[in-house]
Amino acid sequence: MSCNFNHRMARQLRFLGAAEPDSVFLDDLQQLIDITRTTARVRATRRRGEPLRMLLLGYVGAGNTGADLRAIEIIRQMRRLFAGRTLDIALFGCGDLIDHPVLASVERLQPESLYVPDALDAALRRFDVVLNVEGSTYTSKFSDALAGMLIGGVAFADAHGALACAYGVDAGAMTPRLARFAAVNAARAAVFCRSAGAARQLAALGIDTRMGADSAWGFRATQPAAREAPYAALCPNNPYWWPVQTDVRRAYRLDGSDVQSPLRHGPLTFHTWDDERARRFSAYKASFAMLAAGLRAQGIEPVLVAMERLDLAACDEIAALLPFPVRIVARGRETLDAVAATVGHARCVVTTRFHAAVLAIAHGVPAVGVSMDERIEQLFDEAGVSGWNFSCDDPHFGARALARLASCAGDRERLRGAYERFAAVQRQRFDDMGRALRASVDAFVDH
Secondary structure, eight states: OHHHHHHHHHHHHHHHHOSSHHHHHHHHHHHHHHHHHHHOOOOOOOOTTSOEEEEEESSTTSSBHHHHHHHHHHHHHHHHHTTTSOEEEEEEOSOOOOOSHHHHTSEEOOOSOSSHHHHHHHHHTTOSEEEEOOSEEEOSSSOHHHHHHHHHHHHHHHHTTOEEEEEEEEEOOOOHHHHHHHHHHOSSSEEEESSHHHHHHHHHTTOOOEEOOOGGGGOOOOOOSSOOOOEEEEEOOOTTSOOEEEOHHHHHHHHHHTOOOTTBOSSSEEEOOOHHHHHHHHHHHHHHHHHHHHHHHTTOEEEEEESBGGGHHHHHHHHTTSSSOOEEEEBTTBOHHHHHHHHHTSSEEEESSHHHHHHHHHTTOOEEEEESSHHHHHHHHHHTOGGGEEETTOTTHHHHHHHHHHHTTTOHHHHHHHHHHHHHHHHHHHHHHHHHHHHHHHHHHHO
């Protein structure tokens, strides 16, 4: 016991004192995975009738509507798939904003360690099935540490003898260190991709995948209590302050001086920022403000939607550029259901947030993407509406979005038909992914 404690303390101190703590984080995860593969005891056979213990690993609870929608629909699916079995589901998430009854209905795991590699090591021993339920997994866009937790968590679960799976995930640009980590740790766990583009990218790393879907396609937004005047849901964020990186020394300095920083993401993590990013963000906000004013001139009231709590600052700054008051619907101030309904029942949607596009298409709402990476572009290409997406760095995206929305006035039914067909395919893929998982679980239990 004392030996393990000493090892944990040594890892944490090394991480806290490192010049590149995110690299140390990945190294520690890899070391623990490798040790577990060689020392883990064979699990006792699970028998039918015994509770099936399932852990969902993701970004749940951080106030990100997309991450929470995914988890909600996966929980619902697991309960349908294993309706004849006692199923104990727990969440290993990244925050405490649980404002939906489905999320509140499952156990929230309380980590035994503040250091994630050790927390995973302690937690994963308890579970028979571990699913990575976060979409943005194989990417350095947001955080190598978060991606490492997701990729490594699945590999770690496999090393502990659990059935492990990445469930409907995506891929993007990765740093060399994360690409190496991903390639080493994907050999034995099932990886279901939510896009053909992700499958191609992972295949280039030697990672075998199966086609799946994003679980949020099954979510249905609640109906509004009263009929509203036509409005447009505008879903901006700050596309330029990623990735988040760990900076322990900076965190200690701020805490020691009792100083706040708008770039602080977590206790030890910070957004990336410089003058060039600030310039690009100013242009992005100005384009969204122009778009909002143009929609209002057409009799469509703009509503700014913060799909993640972090997006509220961007919404506030865009609202400050407008000569008229604008409603802001923000996660954290409003519930997940209220945010999703605002998007799902809009007249049209313009979004940088991926899951706002998913909600719009799933509900037949014309959507324009303002992409910060490949995800929305891939989504629209696969849906057959590739002309509906623009780069967040396009200085004319506001005018282009207005023109694109105007062009669908006489073609709304054709667009809705394309949306319905694509959404039906995605829901079928999600069902197929579930059946494949159930077959794997049945074989795992009977082994």
